[in-house]
Amino acid sequence: xxxxxxxxxxxxxxxxxxxxxxxxxxxxxxxxxxxxxxxxxxxxxxxxxxxxxxxxxxxxxxxxxxxxxxxxxxxxxxxxxxxxxxxxxxxxxxxxxxxxxxxxxxxxxxxxxxxxxxxxxxxxxxxxxxxxxxxxxxxxxxxxxxxxxxxxxxxxxxxxxxxxxxxxxxxxxxxxxxxxxxxxxxxxxxxxxxxxxxxxxxxxxxxxxxxxxxxxxxxxxxxxxxxxxxxxxxxxxxxxxxxxxxxxxxxxxxxxxxxxxxxxxxxxxxxxxxxxxxxxxxxxxxxxxxxxxxxxxxxxxxxxxxxxxxxxxxxxxxxxxxxxxxxxxxxxxxxxxxxxxxxxxxxxxxxxxxxxxxxxxxxxxxxxxxxxxxxxxxxxxxxxxxxxxxxxxxxxxxxxxxxxxxxxxxxxxxxxxxxxxxxxxxxxxxxxxxxxxxxxxxxxxxxxxxxxxxxxxxxxxxxxxxxxxxxxxxxxxxxxxxxxxxxxxxxxxxxxxxxxxxxxxxxxxxxxx
Amino acid sequence: xxxxxxxxxxxxxxxxxxxxxxxxxxxxxxxxxxxxxxxxxxxxxxxxxxxxxxxxxxxxxxxxxxxxxxxxxxxxxxxxxxxxxxxxxxxxxxxxxxxxxxxxxxxxxxxxxxxxxxx
Numbered sequence: 140x141x142x143x144x145x146x147x148x149x150x151x152x153x154x155x156x157x158x159x160x161x162x163x164x165x166x167x168x169x170x171x172x173x174x175x176x177x178x179x180x181x182x183x184x185x186x187x188x189x190x191x192x193x194x195x196x197x198x199x200x201x202x203x204x205x206x207x208x209x210x211x212x213x214x215x216x217x218x219x220x221x222x223x224x225x226x227x228x229x230x231x232x233x234x235x236x237x238x239x240x241x242x243x244x245x246x247x248x249x250x251x252x253x254x255x256x257x258x259x260x261x262x263x264x265x266x267x268x269x270x271x272x273x274x275x276x277x278x279x280x281x282x283x284x285x286x287x288x289x290x291x292x293x294x295x296x297x298x299x300x301x302x303x304x305x306x307x308x309x310x311x312x313x314x315x316x317x318x319x320x321x322x323x324x325x326x327x328x329x330x331x332x333x334x335x336x337x338x339x340x341x342x343x344x345x346x347x348x349x350x351x352x353x354x355x356x357x358x359x360x361x362x363x364x365x366x367x368x369x370x371x372x373x374x375x376x377x378x379x380x381x382x383x384x385x386x387x388x389x390x391x392x393x394x395x396x397x398x399x400x401x402x403x404x405x406x407x408x409x410x411x412x413x414x415x416x417x418x419x420x421x422x423x424x425x426x427x428x429x430x431x432x433x434x435x436x437x438x439x440x441x442x443x444x445x446x447x448x449x450x451x452x453x454x455x456x457x458x459x460x461x462x463x464x465x466x467x468x469x470x471x472x473x474x475x476x477x478x479x480x481x482x483x484x485x486x487x488x489x490x491x492x493x494x495x496x497x498x499x500x501x502x503x504x505x506x507x508x509x510x511x512x513x514x515x516x517x518x519x520x521x522x523x524x525x526x527x528x529x530x531x532x533x534x535x536x537x538x539x540x541x542x543x544x545x546x547x548x549x550x551x552x553x554x555x556x557x558x559x560x561x562x563x564x565x566x567x568x569x570x571x572x573x574x575x576x577x578x579x580x581x582x583x584x585x586x587x588x589x590x591x592x593x594x595x596x597x598x599x600x601x602x603x604x605x606x607x608x609x610x611x612x613x614x615x616x617x618x619x620x621x622x623x624x625x626x627x628x629x630x631x632x633x634x635x636x637x638x639x640x641x642x643x644x645x646x647x648x649x650x651x652x
Numbered sequence: 653x654x655x656x657x658x659x660x661x662x663x664x665x666x667x668x669x670x671x672x673x674x675x676x677x678x679x680x681x682x683x684x685x686x687x688x689x690x691x692x693x694x695x696x697x698x699x700x701x702x703x704x705x706x707x708x709x710x711x712x713x714x715x716x717x718x719x720x721x722x723x724x725x726x727x728x729x730x731x732x733x734x735x736x737x738x739x740x741x742x743x744x745x746x747x748x749x750x751x752x753x754x755x756x757x758x759x760x761x762x763x764x765x766x767x768x769x770x771x
Contacts, residue, residue, distance in 0.1 A: 350708065353704065357701055357705070361701070393708055460712060461664075461712065461714055514669060514670075515669070515711045515712075518669075518670075518673040518677075519673070519707065519708075519711065521677065522673060522676050522677050522680070522704055522707065523704070525677055525680040525681070525700075526676075526680055526700060526701065526704050528680070528684070529680040529681075529683045529684055529697050529700060530697065530701070532683070532684045533683060533684075533693065533694060533697045536690070536693075
């Protein structure tokens, strides 16, 4: 669903305009923020004289920041000009000279792709970042300069192009755009981190399943053992059913669910931070700040307090999960920094807080999760998979020999000079037993192969990459090119997360087979 | 090896988990290796199971890094890991490695009795 986002500040200035636009285009969003300033992209035919596009390194139309590059594609007049490194004043003059009053009427802030900078290209890519609709001029004699009239007078001959028509052109361009790629930037990071978090949580949880299965395997394949009984020389395993001797098993869980939740909570905080920084970085209203901080602040407080409580001195979990304590510092610092990001009244100050204070904590948390996954969880998953396979192979080989011995024992003795005969039913029964066991071996082999192929650290790596792109954009000049890079980074992030999360989500089914 | 601060500023450390993980995995691999005699396959399977059970506990167990038991266990882990890596090339060496892994399991049992007291 295509929608046009209005900068809140601009909406205030052009309330009347917006109301009219709303009547003409009911799907315009009243609550839209200028979080995604680049809202559409379209390939433009140079022969279409109605298109005007420019790129500018500006945070918003109210704050032109040099240098900017403007490309006017005025095919009707047979000219095509581009001015790299244009100053803000110049850019305004250029448009005024051509009857286009920047910010007063329709302004399509766009980016021409690299190809468009080359005169030899037959077409160009326009990225519309914001669309401001002008007051209608048909019924208003007070309108001093109609962009339509100016445009008509200066460049486009006798064809009148009304402001409404210009607005329609811009919106038509949006509507005909096949891939409105940048519109949903805000929320992208958080959604992908949330998906990563779910996958990591699933991976953590799967090790409990695998460990439980490994324990039951040991019971099944070790005839001396019974369920809820551990080998005499086994040592306590945290969070597990205890046997008569006080030892515990992995029957319930190997890793305490509270330990897992604490880590995924940390990821959730990163998701909130990422979304906030995206919103701040792509905002075109420098003084606007999200007002929903109170509700979010309470949520954050809850998330942060989970780890604080679990790692407090004397807590049982702290005895068995010593690496959890390392999370407390970075998580607490990130929550504090995030609170300050929300408390800031200026976007620039909030971004500064994010870059200087929050970002390092994000990296520390990701390092800790990586260390958990690489040093403990992933190797254990693989060993359990190998264990299941080994136990089944050994059992198959043992039973195979026994079956062979039994069938020969039951066979009729050979007559002198003849062969011993084996009943067909015995052979068939053996074959069925072998097939059943062999299927179990095959399943265990497939599970092991699946476990070795899953690399959950790719999830944290994907978060790192997207975070780096976000920081680069936040620190940069907010040009459409950089925004395009950010959008591409988020798309890659989402694709990576999806590709890794899917096999992890299937892990449970594989284990259960 | 992960480290953390213990009471009275003692340095607590996990054992060499990477080596133990590698040894357990190698035991299971050898238990399914057709070049290994059946009797030794069984031994490797049993040792793999034993070491995996130990891993469950040792993964999150921290020890005073300077105790003789801890140091001896880590030395044994590295030695056996290296031995198993080299033994993979020759069946004869694998037979000898079984005994070493068995000794290692005993060493870890001694260490595990310490962690039980520590916890």
